[in-house]
Each structure stands twice: as structure tokens, then as C-alpha cells.
Amino acid sequence: MASIHLDNVVKRYGAFVGVKEMNLQIADEEFLVLLGPSGCGKTTTMRMIAGLEEPSEGDIRIASEVVNGLDARDRDVAMVFQGYALYPNMSIYENIRFPLRMRGVPKNQQDALIRRAADMVELGDFLDRKPAALSGGQRQRAALARAVVRQPQVFLMDEPLSNLDAKLRASMRVQIKHLQRKLRITTVYVTHDQIEAMTLADRIVVMSRGEIQQVGTPDEIYSDPANTFVAGFIGSPPMNLIEGQVHSGRFIAPGIDIAAPGHMHGNVTLGFRPEDCGIAPDGQAGLTGTVYGIEPTGDSTFLTILAGDKQVEVKAPRDFRAPLDSCASIALDPARLYFFDSATGQRMRSTQ
């Protein structure tokens, strides 16, 4: 059980900066998700915590002990990898036993620990098999068992579900969260999948280009994004972002003319989520454009509207249909509009 602190951690590869000046506190027993596109530095951050890479600058502390320079095998962390990284030459039993053996857990305690870990992930019947004889989901569970078997101070998970199909991913997600809650082990989880992040995390760290964009609970990240990057990354489909101008209290862009908070002017980006707008009766539209495409998903219909040269996603009722190129009018919920400074991408909050 441990908290993790990153103090001004920098990782450079030659001239390239992988992680910039990172400061992060991860509380004991917290489930923290590092979220971002590939190359944003999230995996590097995790590997530095694991001890697989050394930070170029700054300190990493686990349970308030500085672990810089400490080899991975001397840190009490367990990691689950994207490709499972099961040892193909060993049975599942031997795989789960490996960390116990390496850390000198007495032989007579090993068997009970292994079986307990295997039962936790429902792999008790597969212990004699080689990894190659297991399905993707079973392999992932075996990797989890290998991580939990020695009750480490910290769990690190590097995109553990990205090689699984959608259905398995959903059930594994639940299982991982359940395990983490039950074992109460501090967990850092890396993913580029925002659904995984939203469903698993106590707190999400959104990263881009080696920098933290926002840290917050899933709810905060979703409903109170700090900048256009976070707004555009979270949500499926993500928030619509439309660049325009604010003049005398009106936000104007092709197809849009709506009221804006009084203190703004100049280049402003408007954001609104597809689910926060709807098809409007004529004359009440906040946004007008032509229908570009329609994607029924079963429980709703996603409508792509072309406003000027900008595509806007709108969530419409499930039975909504419209011909291509027909005019569409969209009503926006004024309480759910977000404004960002176009130059910096930062959120402009209304001063009350």
C-alpha cells in the first residue's frame, strides 16, 4: 500500500523531450488512469514508475521513499503489459509462480498464493496449460494473476485490454476494477481509450505531448474540460469545437449566431457536446447547416451536419432520418456551452 509522488520528472531522449516537468501525486489505494494519444508520454511515465526507465530529472517516490536508480526488480511494483508478456516456455502455474520465486517467497507458501490468485481471475482450471493454449482473455487474466499474486505496493497496467475484442474488454474492465477495489492496491493504468479511463478511474490524468493537460475525476474531466485538447479527446463522439469570433456578445461562425458571455471578444472556440444539442423546430436554431451523414447506432442516431466547412456531430433520436444535403437546424443548450480561447486553447470561464 503506497502513495506515489512524481516531482518535476523529466524524460529526455537525446533532444526529444518525452515527458516535461511532471508533477503528480497519486494517493494510496487510488486508481489513477493516464490517458492520452500515442506518443503523449503516458507509457514513459509509467515505465519510470516501474523502474524500467530512469527519469532524466526529478524524483519519483513510492511510499515516500525515493526510488530513483532503484532497479525494477527492487521496487515492489507489478506490471501488466499490453501483449500480456506471459513467459511462453512456462505453464500458467509457473508464470504466476515466477515473481514469487524471484522474490524468494518460501516454497511452502507459494502454492496457496498461486491458487488464490488464479481463483481470483477464474483461471483455476487452466494452471497446467501453456500460454499459447489460452484465449486472449484468459491470457490477460493470467497476466493479472501474475501481477496480484505477490500483493505488490503498486499495480501498473499498460494498455492491458487493447488486444481484446470489445465485448471481452468490457467484462475485463469490470473485473480489473473489482480486483483493485478488493485488494486496495494503488494502481496506475495507461490507456488511450477514454471509455476505459472514464469507467475505471478515481482520477484521470489527460496527457498530450509529454505534458499534463488536466487532472480530475472522470466527471470533472467530462463536464469541465480545461482546454480544447481535453474537450476534443473525451467523449464519444467528442465535443464539437467550432472556431469563430465574438462581437458585442454574439458568437459568430458559419451557420452559427448565438449569445456569448459579455466579457469575451475576439477569436473564440465554441464547444458543445453532441448529446447537449438536438434537432430544432424551424426558427429556433442556434446552428444551421446541411446533412452530411447519418449513422444510426440503435439507441440513437448520430447526425453529421456541415456548417460552413466544419463538420458538427449531433445526437438525434433513434428514429430520426433526413435526406443527404437537406437543411438541418440544431438547437444548442445555452447552459452547456463551453468557450475556449482560440489562441491558447484554454477554457474561458464566465466571470459571475
Added chain:
Amino acid sequence: MAGRTTRGESLWLRYMVLGSWALVCLVPMLWFLSIGLRPRTEIITPQPVYWPTFSLDAWHALWSDWPIGAYLRNSVLAVAGSVVIDLILAIPAAYSLTRYEYRGREDIGFYILSTRMMAPAIVAIPIFFLFRNLGLLDSVWALMLVYAAINLSVVTWILRSYMMDIPKELEDAARTDGASDLRILWEIIIPVTLPGIITAAVIAAIFAINEFLFTLLIASTANAYTMSVALANFTGGSDGIIYNAIALVSFLAFLPIFILVVLIQKNLSRGLTMGAVKG
């Protein structure tokens, strides 16, 4: 194996070409086998004898007139010993070349590769003097050392190729599980590269069995004669070259090699190209 279609090419031509080459391969072999199983009087004749009388003369002569047992023993000892030396040296070397980043790594790897290009004749004289000074001429030990040297580059590069295929994740996992570098090598890398290790060992063994020039220089009696060089000494003074004995010994050496190669067939092309082709 896609596209077994016959359209666009005639099957007749295909089997004609392949069948012809199969004959080119097989006929000389079968004829040579018949040489081994005929009496000496039917080998070198004014007119070649195509339907010889069957005879095990050569087989009996091998055991009564020649120390064939010693040749076999020398071949096996020198070859096996050299392969063991190669593996002991090449496994850590290949591990170092694949799993670590360090200055000069590429150059070291290339240096090892380039020794494969060294013609035996270039180093033959110095090696001969070296072993003479060490008092190792005409000994199996010298052959062992030389064979190991010849094949070390091949073995290292084959292993390097197989080790490069092991995902880095596997090693990271072992490291976070608490294993040291040597433990990782011993418990993960070596077992996982076992097919590559076997391939490298077989290829090295074949090259070692075939080796001729160094053996010719080092060996001078049955103390160190291997099958390969012993062939050149199956002469009976006025009788000339004793071809039926040569043919039999050739097939005697062929059989184990054939079995070994069939065992590693899947990896053969990769082994022969020192890992450059993944067959």
C-alpha cells in the same frame, strides 16, 4: 499457401522443370551409392559398369583396413565439442547484442559477422604454426577449437536473429517480477529461443563436419582424421583411390546430417542466412 491455381502457367512445364532437377539431384547420388556397394574391380574400368554386382567389400574393408571407428569418434568429438564451445560463447554474446544499447554495439556485431568472410586459407598458415607451437597438431582438441572459431559468427548471428524476435515486454515483465539480467537470460531467453539454439547448433555441426582445409593441415594420423579428410586418404598405394570406401563413408556422414536437417527444416533457411531470412 495461396493460389494453387494452374491458370497462367502450365503444370506440365512446372513438373517437367522440377522433375528434371530432382533427377539431377538423385541420379548421381544413387550412382554413387552403387559405387559403395560394388567390388573395386567394377569401379575404374575401360567401360563404366552400370549394373554392378552387389558387394559389401567396401564395408568390410572399412572395418578391417581402416580405423573408421577412430575417424567417426574424431568427427563426433570435435564437432560436438565445437558446438558446445560456440553455444557457451554465442548465447551471452547474442544476448548482449540484442538486449542492450551501448556504444560500439553495431560495430561489434558487424565484426563478428565479418569473421564469416575470412577465407580459411588466409589464416591457415598462422593457425598451423600456432597449433604447432602449442603442441596441438594432430589432435582432436585443435580441431574442436578451430571448428568453434569458424562457426562462432554463424551461431551468434542466428541466435541474435531469434532473440530479436522476443518481445521486449517479456523482459520488462521478468524484471518487474524481480528477475536479474542473468536470471532473465537463463529462465526466459534461452528456453524461448530454443528452436533457434537447435538450428544454430545443427548448422554449426554441418559446417564442422564438412570442414576440410584446417583439418587437412592439423590432422596427420588417425589421432585426428575426421570423416571429411579421411576420404582423401582412402588410397591404397598402387591401387589408387578406393572409391567404394569413399562412397560408403560419404553416405555414412550423410545420414545423420540428413536427419538433423529434416528436424530443423522449418528453420533451415533462417539458419543458412544467419538469420537474415525468416522462413
Added chain:
Amino acid sequence: MRALFPYLLVAPAVTYLLSITLYPGIYAIYQSFFLVRFNEWIPVGTDNYVELFADTEFWGALLNTLIIGGIALAVECLLALVLAYFAYRDPFIRGWRIVFLMPMLFMPSAVAFLWKLAFNDGRVISDLLMRLGLISQNIDFLGSVPLARLTLIVADVWQWTPFLFIIFVAALQGQDQEIEEAARLDGARWPQIFWNISLPMMRPVIAVAVILRGIDITTMFTNVYIMTNGTPGGTTETISYFIYRQGFRTFNFGYASAAAVIMLIITVVSAQLIVKRAFRSGRA
């Protein structure tokens, strides 16, 4: 310590290799400046090299190596490509492969004796050609320069075409089937696909295979030693055999070492120029 660890792992192998390349290399260079008579070493400066450069036998050996090696390599490459082209999609490829690779599994000295008997001592080839009516009287294959060279080429081609064949087949089977299928849908026929798509994609593999074969072929010794001994008139003497003969037949070690040094230089230069590149791209 940690930084030294990878060096420690590779050091034994490198040391071992240095002892059979660097040490003999230096030894050969040193010895090439001496006249060696039994245990007596008489310094002669660059005399060995001067003599060597004026020695028509030396230049002849280099030329022979290039002619014999070049022809054999070209024939092997062509044959292997044709065979691979026909074989790699054949349902019986495993069978073909086993049969084709058999000659490669004989000891080179055995193959040399096989062809020595067939061409020379047993006169089988000559007899067969007569029976086919292609020639009217027995041929002495060691009696003419091209025929003597031909016997060496035949022996090499017979034994080593499989080497290239196996590699080419593996390369063809390993290539992305989708590309071939796309070409088929685009209307290409097999010969066109092979020539325009498969072959260019195989180029790195061909390069590696041909280089490896080329190394062995230019260092050819066993076949010369057993089959021709350089006859007639030294026209089948390869550079390896030249060095051997100077060293171990006439015991002219200093002179042989000078020739070895020249060969070493050629080796090092071509290693730098060709092999490095081929092995890089071959594994790209």
C-alpha cells in the same frame, strides 16, 4: 559495473574471434616480410610482394577464382530462381525441398570425389555423352582448360544450388500474399507477378544469399584439392589453393603469407562495402 555488463557478455566471443582473425592476420602480415626456410626467418623486406605482383601464377589464380566462381554463382542463382519460382506454390513443396537439398548434405570432399569419379577416373560422363551420340570419342576432362573448369563448376552447382533454392523459396513463401493477390486481381499473370513484384521484393534476400554463397565460392579449396590439383597448367588453381600450395607443398611460407595478406585486404574491403549493407537491409 552495470554499464560494463553487456561488454562482459560479448567479450569472450569477441576475444575468441580476435584470436583467430586478428592474431593470424598480424602474424601473416609479419611473416610476409620474411623468407621462411624451416625454422629460419630471413627478413626480405617487400621482396615477397614484389615477386608476387610479378607472378603470373598468382594473377592466374585470382582470375581462375573469378571465372570459376563467377560462372558457378551465376548458374546457381539462375537455377535456384527458376526452381524456386516453380516450386514455392506447388502442393508438394516439402517433398521437392527435401530432394533438392540432399546434395548439400554431403561433405564437400565426398561430392568432389563423386564428380572426380564421374568426370575423370570413371569416365562416366564421357561414356554417357557418347551413348547419347553427342561426342564421338572419350573426353579427357582434365585435358582442356574450359572442361577442367567445367568439372569444378558442375560439382559446385550440383552441391550448392539447393542453398540458394531453399532461401529463395523461404523468401517467396514469406512474402505478403495479399500483394500477389492484389496483382492477380489487377490482371497480372504469374510470370509477370514474379518478375515485377516478387523478385523486386526479394532483392534484399537475394543479396544476402548471393553474398554468403559468393564468400564460400571465392574461397573454394576442397574441390580443387581433390578433383584437379590445379591442372591443367594451373588453370583451375584458386587463390585458396595457391596459398596452400605455396605454404604447404613448397614450404614458401613468407610468400604464401604475402598472398594471404592480399586476400585479406580484398576480404576486408568487400566486407565493408558489400556485406554490411546487405545484412542491414536484409533485416529491415
